[in-house]
Amino acid sequence: MISYLFLILCFRVANDKMHGIKRHLTATQNLVTGPIFYQTATKNGIFLGQRSHSSFGKDRTKWYNSDKSRWIQNVERQYSHGLDQPTLKQGEMDGATVIARALKEQGVEYVFGVVGFPIIEVGMAVQQHGIKYIGCRNEQTACYAAQAMGYLTRRPVVCLVVSGPGLLHAIGGLANATVNCWPVICIGGSSDVDQEGRGAFQEWPQLESARSACKLVSRPTTLSAIPFHIEKAVRTALYGRPGAVYIDIPGNLVLSTEDEAKIPKLPKVSMIPVCIPPENIMKTAIDTIKDAKKPLVIVGKGAGWSERGPTMVQHFLTKSKLPWLASPGGKGIVSDNHERSVASARSLALREADLIILIGARFNWILHFGLPPRFQKDAKVVQIDIQPEEFHQNVQTTVPLMGDIGETLYAMTEHMKNWHYNVHGDWMKQLMENANKNKQVVEKMASDHKTPLNYYAAYHPIRDFISKNDVLIVNEGANTMDIGRTMMPSNLPRRRLDAGTFGKFCTFILYFINFTLR
Numbered sequence: 001m002i003s004y005l006f007l008i009l010c011f012r013v014a015n016d017k018m019h020g021i022k023r024h025l026t027a028t029q030n031l032v033t034g035p036i037f038y039q040t041a042t043k044n045g046i047f048l049g050q051r052s053h054s055s056f057g058k059d060r061t062k063w064y065n066s067d068k069s070r071w072i073q074n075v076e077r078q079y080s081h082g083l084d085q086p087t088l089k090q091g092e093m094d095g096a097t098v099i100a101r102a103l104k105e106q107g108v109e110y111v112f113g114v115v116g117f118p119i120i121e122v123g124m125a126v127q128q129h130g131i132k133y134i135g136c137r138n139e140q141t142a143c144y145a146a147q148a149m150g151y152l153t154r155r156p157v158v159c160l161v162v163s164g165p166g167l168l169h170a171i172g173g174l175a176n177a178t179v180n181c182w183p184v185i186c187i188g189g190s191s192d193v194d195q196e197g198r199g200a201f202q203e204w205p206q207l208e209s210a211r212s213a214c215k216l217v218s219r220p221t222t223l224s225a226i227p228f229h230i231e232k233a234v235r236t237a238l239y240g241r242p243g244a245v246y247i248d249i250p251g252n253l254v255l256s257t258e259d260e261a262k263i264p265k266l267p268k269v270s271m272i273p274v275c276i277p278p279e280n281i282m283k284t285a286i287d288t289i290k291d292a293k294k295p296l297v298i299v300g301k302g303a304g305w306s307e308r309g310p311t312m313v314q315h316f317l318t319k320s321k322l323p324w325l326a327s328p329g330g331k332g333i334v335s336d337n338h339e340r341s342v343a344s345a346r347s348l349a350l351r352e353a354d355l356i357i358l359i360g361a362r363f364n365w366i367l368h369f370g371l372p373p374r375f376q377k378d379a380k381v382v383q384i385d386i387q388p389e390e391f392h393q394n395v396q397t398t399v400p401l402m403g404d405i406g407e408t409l410y411a412m413t414e415h416m417k418n419w420h421y422n423v424h425g426d427w428m429k430q431l432m433e434n435a436n437k438n439k440q441v442v443e444k445m446a447s448d449h450k451t452p453l454n455y456y457a458a459y460h461p462i463r464d465f466i467s468k469n470d471v472l473i474v475n476e477g478a479n480t481m482d483i484g485r486t487m488m489p490s491n492l493p494r495r496r497l498d499a500g501t502f503g504k505f506c507t508f509i510l511y512f513i514n515f516t517l518r
Contacts, residue, residue: 088257089257091259091260091261092257092258092259092260093223093257093258093259093260093263094121094254094255094256094257095121095122095223095226095249095253095254095255095256095257096119096121096122096124096125096254096255097125098223098226098227098258098263099122099125099126099187099226099230099249099254100122100125100126100128100129100131101129101227101263101265102226102227102230102231102266103126103129103131103158103230104126104129104130104131105227105265105266105267105268106156106230106231106234106266106268106269107155107156107234107268107269108126108131108155108156108157108158108185108234109131109132109155109157110131110132110133110134110146110149110157110158111123111126111131111132111133111134111146111157111158111159111160112133112134112136112141112142112143112145112146112149112157112158112159112160113133113134113135113136113139113142113158113159113160113161114135114136114137114138114139114142114160114161114162114166115135115160115162116162116166116189117162117163117189117201117202117251118162118163118189118190118191118192118249118250118251118254119160119161119162119187119188119189119249119254121254121255122160122187122189122249122254123160126158126160133160138169139159139161139162139166139167139169139170139173140169140170140172140173142159142160142161142170142173143159143161143170143172143173143174143176143177143184143186144173144176145159146158146159146173146184146185146186147159147173147176147177147180147182147183147184147244148182148497150177150182150183150184150237150242151180151182151183151242151494151497152472152494154183154238154305155183155238156183156184156185156233156234156237156238156269157183157184157185158184158185158186158187159173159184159185159186159187160186160187160188161186161187161188161189162188162189162202163188163189163190163191163201163202163203163204163206163251164201164202164203164204164206165202165204166188166189166202167186167188167190167204167206167209167210167246168204168209170186170188171209171210171213173186173244174186174210174213174214174244174246175212175213175244175502176500176502177242177243177244178213178214178215178243178244179500179501179502180329180500180501180502181241181242181243181301181302181305181501182242182243182244183237183238183242183243183244184237184243184244184245185230185233185234185237185244185245185246185247186210186214186244186245186246186247187246187247187249188206188210188246188247188248188249189249189250189251189254190203190204190206190219190248190249190250190251191203191250191251192250192251192252193221193250193252194252206246206248207219207246207248210246210248213244213246214243214244214245214246215236215237215243215244215245216232216233216236216245216246217245217246217247217248218232218233218245218246218247218248219247219248219249219250220247220249220253221250221253222253222258223253223256223257223258223262223263224258224262224263224264226249226253226263227263227264227265227266228264228266229247230247231266231269233245233247234269235269238269238272239272239273240386240387241302241386241387242305271307272307272404274306274307274403274404274406274407275402275403275404275407276403276404276407276408276411277401277402277403277408279411279415281399281400281401282401282408282411282412282415283415284399285382285399285401285412286412286415286416286419288355288380288382288398288399289320289322289355289357289382290419292354292355292380293354293427294352294353294354294355294427295322295323295353295354295355295357295421295427296322296323296324296325296342296349296350296353296355296356296357297317297322297323297324297325297357297359298324298325298326298327298330298356298357298358298359298361298367299313299324299325299326299327299330299333299334299359299360299361300326300327300329300330300358300359300360300361300362301327301329301330301360301361302359302360302361302385302386302405303330303333303359303360303405303406303493304329304330304332304333304360304493304494305360306360306386306404306405306406306407307404307406308404308406308407308410309333309360309404309405309406309409309493310333310334310406310493311406312405312406312407312409312410312413313333313334313359313405313406313409314333314334315409315410315413316409316412316413317334317338317340319413319416319420320413320416320419320420320421321340321420321421321423322340322357322421323340323342323349323421323427323428323431324338324340324341324342325341325342325343325346325349326341326343326490327361327366327367328366328485328496328498329361329496329500329501330359330360330361331485331490331496332490332491332492332493332494332495332496333493335489335490335491336489336490336491337489337491340423340428342431342432342435343435343486344434344435344436344438344439344442344486345431345432345434345435345438347374348430348431348434349431350367350368350374350375351373351374351375351376352376352430353375353376353379354376354378354379354380355379355380355381355382356370356375356379356380356381356382357382357383357384358381358382358383358384358385359384359405359409360384360385360405362385362390362393362501363393363394363395364393364394364501366501369394369395370394370395371394371395375395380398380399381395381396381397381398381399382397382398382399382401383397383399383400383401384401384403384405384408384409385400385401385402385405386402386403386404386405387402388400388402442456442486442487445457446459446460446487447460455479455480455483455487456483456487459483459484459487459488460487462487462488463487463488463489466488466489467489467491470492470495471495472495472496472497473488473490473495473496473497474496474497474498475488475496475497475498476498481498484498485498
């Protein structure tokens with residue numbers, strides 16, 4: 001049984017800050033108790049509001065496991081009394097059902113969102129198709145929660161938002177997902193097509209607003225086109241470098257109807273396709289590694305996204321016996337307790353390495369752009385990445401290897417045959433001596449219990465718990481996050497979430513909720 005630890009690691013000194021976190025948690029507990037909407041808003045007077053959550057919170061499991069919950073039956077009864085819901089003829093489907101069915105066909109299991117006009121019916125339809133809906137109190141919340149779930153599960157997760165302000169609230173999350181390389185699909189309602197440019201309710205240029213934050217934005221114009229747009233959204237969010245996708249749904253499409261026979265059923269998006277570099281380039285990379293006097297492997301977040309990435313990274317490091325360390329997002333792909341981890345000698349390793357083997361990491365601000373004084377000016381770079389545009393970024397790549405990380409490393413390891421780095425050489429001794437020296441300094445601070453308590457001493461008992469359990473580490477703050485990377489070991493891939501590449505703080509509760517849902 002997986003144990004989980006909710007690490008409130010903001011480490012605020014002031015009591016009022018800690019009380020604020022407690023209040024936030026109390027409010028947020030309702031997010032996982034079921035839907036946040038229970039009635040349908042129509043001009044005939046039925047009000048869509050946030051009823052008390054208590055009746056659903058006590059019986060969440062029963063609600064999720066039932067074929068059709070009582071609140072859905074109530075809504076259907078309300079529709080049957082002549083409210084302004086189009087009457088479906090036999091063999092017809094409405095837009096909300098088309099969207100829900102297409103999402104189900106693509107393997108979507110979770111939708112996070114805030115419902116309202118014009119996507120109320122979409123929120124109901126996804127649940128009728130067996131997709132779990134988690135109601136949130138703000139679209140930003142929904143978007144951050146959805147992308148974290150997508151990253152943890154490697155499957156598409158949807159964020160459902162209303163038009164205008166709803167979509168604008170979610171854009172910060174979409175940008176975070178794209179920069180962090182996390183998959184998320186945002187579906188947003190928009191004003192009816194025949195009202196565009198006339199000052200419609202919450203009218204806004206939503207496609208233009210979302211475009212800069214997403215890999216893809218699209219807008220179906222017919223019901224029969226919706227499955228194609230959703231299939232492409234899933235494929236785009238997952239394939240290549242993961243990221244955010246936005247689908248704009250005009251309000252008139254939600255309630256429009258179409259003959260079911262005209263709505264295509266598309267196959268589920270297949271496993272992420274893989275490729276490997278040409279054999280001659282891999283041999284060049286291996287020769288470059290063999291010639292290096294002070295090589296260093298840097299394992300990045302991308303290695304954890306590859307299907308066989310974590311397994312093959314460990315296999316490569318075991319066979320090659322190369323010293324390595326991980327980027328913040330790459331922690332846990334190989335256990336921090338690995339015998340040739342030189343994370344404790346990070347500064348020395350980066351500064352003096354004459355060859356950097358970059359596996360699914362980027363030379364951005366997190367790795368100091370790969371430039372001096374953090375790195376050697378003339379250090380060579382062997383880089384494995386799925387995105388060819390990432391090569392030669394800030395630093396010239398000596399040998400670029402474009403392909404799936406897991407399969408590329410497997411092929412390289414096979415080509416290396418019995419070669420391995422000399423673990424008894426001067427470079428490895430220098431790194432290990434520096435690492436042991438730094439570890440002693442850390443242990444001394446961890447055993448110092450003077451008031452006020454320092455970070456290292458506070459983290460010490462948490463570290464002991466983490467070492468023995470499968471936990472999700474959610475670590476934010478400035479010193480809190482930086483020192484947490486040192487003190488809290490990561491032993492499994494995709495088990496650590498922090499401010500990420502985009503540097504976004506204050507999302508830790510949303511990430512924690514995702515782990516409890518898993």
